[in-house]
Amino acid sequence: MKQKIDNQLTGSQIVIEALHRENTEVVFGYPGGAIMNVYDEIYKQEHFQHILTKHEQAAVHAADAYARSTGKVGVAIVTSGPGFTNAVTGIATAYTDSIPMVVISGQVPTAVIGTDAFQEIDAVGISRSCTKHNFLVSDVKDLTRVMKLAFYLARSGRPGPVHIDLPKDVSANLADFNYEQEFDLPTYKPTTKGNVRQIKAALQHISEAKRPLLYVGGGAVLSNCYEDIREFAHQSKIPVVETLMARGVMRSDDEYLFGMLGMHGEYAANMAMSQTDMIICLGARFDDRVTGRLDVFAKKAHVVHVDIDPASIAKIVKPNYPIVGDLGIVMKQILEHTKDFDFNDYSDWHNTLKKYRKKHPLRFIENEEGDRLKPQWAIKRVGELLGDKALISTDVGQHQMWTAQFYPFNYPRQFMTSGGLGTMGVGLPYAMGVKRAHPDKISVNFTGDGSIMMNIQEIITCTQYNLPHINIILNNNYLGMVRQWQTRFYDDRLAETVLDTQADFKMLAESMGGVGYKVHTKEEFDKALEDAVASNKTAMIEVIVDRREEVLPMVPNGHALNEMLLLENLGDK
């Protein structure tokens, strides 16, 4: 390494100093050849903790969960080549859900870039389509600017992951460091305030509507405005439905909330969306899992769409009132003018929705004495026993939908789940990242016997860094969601979805310093959960559940939102 002169820093030191100035308290990562200079400086510093995962994918997921559960920027560091490619799934997962993150990867020295050197891969070429922005730093003089912009880009506008590719020579070279310097970015000016005239026109139309509906998405969580949304709903008396990403924006017991909508949404929520004459879309994006068959979606409705990302507006549904802005700011603007409008009486509309809810409530049929437990029961039970004390992560599949349906989410950032990309294997690293961010909360991961195996190695990381959490494996010996589709749409041909050879999860947990339980009954479950909470170790509670239980309601692919398969009109499977 070169001699240090004056107040110049090496590239690696610049990375450390920048992370420090961005108030980074934890970095998840994995060292390797091309990133060693940075790791040498991590070794020497005392500003933040580094958590060494067992796989780069888990490091990025953990940083993602840290960001999801706090709203801060998550940070992960990996090496070049395979280190980076392992991280890609984590980056893409965060990108699809607009999670602010900075991921730094090592790269081979600039002199050998393009020669197919050892552990060389075109990292920025790969990450281009799954990051908000990325940088290949070819000169150490750019590094301070790049670090500062990366954090700014990650957290501003529509948040998202930013990737920095750092060649090994750049991390060793010297440059001046002045983090206070302002860097202008003339090509990036996100609109944050909504157009007031448009907001007033929208409010006017909303107040005259007969069946308006607040359709709330993940943007409400990202922009930290759940209180304003609750207040607007209560002031205007407009019913609310939430997307998967918005769970917790309304309290689960709020009478204005008619549940989650979409493919596995509640009957009342989907009927509300089908019959509304005024959709007020707050930070959602009309995802295909929400709209069902698009050409018949909300045919009679006018649409107000508030989003920070102009490209989200009119991508799927063209609104009558497009409002580009930060939902947090726009909600304040909306509330400022709410009192100026005389909203219609929506009690008929509420009564209709209540009737729907009564007709087809979200429910499941309890198991008969001696039969296997229902997976939904376990989720509901955790809700009863831990409630607001727990932060919930999930993997992806049936258990994820059941969690979204049956856990009583009462505040935003209580629910960490891969919504857009649907990444199996996020659950355990999410629970780890959540525990690191919130040591006083109970971190619970609802998972399946398929998903849990995808990052199972991280139990030992949680043991090492004392990040205890509880994995509740709803074991049906199937890849349940795929199995459900195979049963419905492929004549029950169970192609590669039967998981009849399995690990002993109890032994698996214990072998890595955790505790394990295998439970068959309600009593065993309660006991295991109590033990797991008290143990202060990473726990695996394997719950043997009804193998053929299905996620219902279900809007089959290509069907309209109000064409749901319901528990009530299905015979025996």
Place this chain on the structure above:
Amino acid sequence: MGTFKDFYNSEEKREVLSVIVVNKDSVLSRIVDLFSARGYNIDSLTVAPIPNSQYSRITIVTFGKTRTIDQIVKQLNKLIPVFKVMEHKDVIEKDTVLVKIPLDQSLSDVDVLARAYNGAIMNVTSDAIVISATDEPKRISNFIKVIEKYKPIEIVRSGVVAMER
């Protein structure tokens, strides 16, 4: 949703876009990646630095329904190094073509044809001539069709550059 029929179900139309970009962070590949990732069409793409500035101008000719063009413009704007996207309504468009023709063809015919499309013979070697023509893209397409008769060895087309009137 019923009120915007034209937006959802319009005919595909041709659109000339000028994209002003900062000349770094592999901006060109970002733009090309965007078009391929989202399934947009590129009919032609030209790029050159704007004199005395840090910016480059990329001229893209694309086609699509109204909603697709709307998305293309928004998605381009979303790219960090993109400064401005201009949808042209009333533009002058120019396209250039170079054609190599074997010498055994009628030189005077070729010369007359080239002149008809604002072109000329640029170069003559012992076995081929090179002609060039610059005109509106439609006329250049026409020219290429007509010149086929003279058994061209090679045709190179520049792509469209455009400027608002």
